[in-house]
Each structure stands twice: as structure tokens, then as C-alpha cells.
Amino acid sequence: MLELEASPEIDPICAHCSTPLRKLLYQELRGMLGRRFIYYCSHCHKVLGVSHRKGFWMG
Numbered sequence: 834m835l836e837l838e839a840s841p842e843i844d845p846i847c848a849h850c851s852t853p854l855r856k857l858l859y860q861e862l863r864g865m866l867g868r869r870f871i872y873y874c875s876h877c878h879k880v881l882g883v884s885h886r887k888g889f890w891m892g
């Protein structure tokens with residue numbers, strides 16, 4: 834069992850360029866499936882993740 838602990842003093846590290854992330858860039862994607870957001874590193878611009886929220890009614 835893993836514990837979840839907030840650690841705002843530790844910067845996340847980019848999985849691609851190993852730069853500490855103090856800022857995460859994102860762009861909004863719109864399409865048939867609804868709104869999504871793509872997140873990417875402000876340093877190397879490689880994609881770190883995409884939100885899977887399909888709409889407010891689906892959470």
C-alpha cells in the first residue's frame with residue numbers, strides 16, 4: 834500500500850529531459866470526444882500526458 838503525501842517543495846522532473854518542472858505548458862484539444870488537454874514540458878516541449886476528461890457530465 835502506497836501512501837499519498839503532498840510535497841509542494843519538490844519540483845517534479847521531466848521524464849524526457851530531466852529538468853525540474855516549475856511550469857507545465859498545456860494546450861486545449863477540441864474534437865468529437867469533447868475537450869481534452871495535452872500537457873508538455875516547458876523546456877523540451879515533449880508531451881508528458883493528456884487528460885482523459887470527456888466532459889463535465891462524465892467526470
Ligand SMILES: [Zn+2]
Pocket residue numbers: 847848849850851852874875876877878879
Ligand atoms: Zn522536458
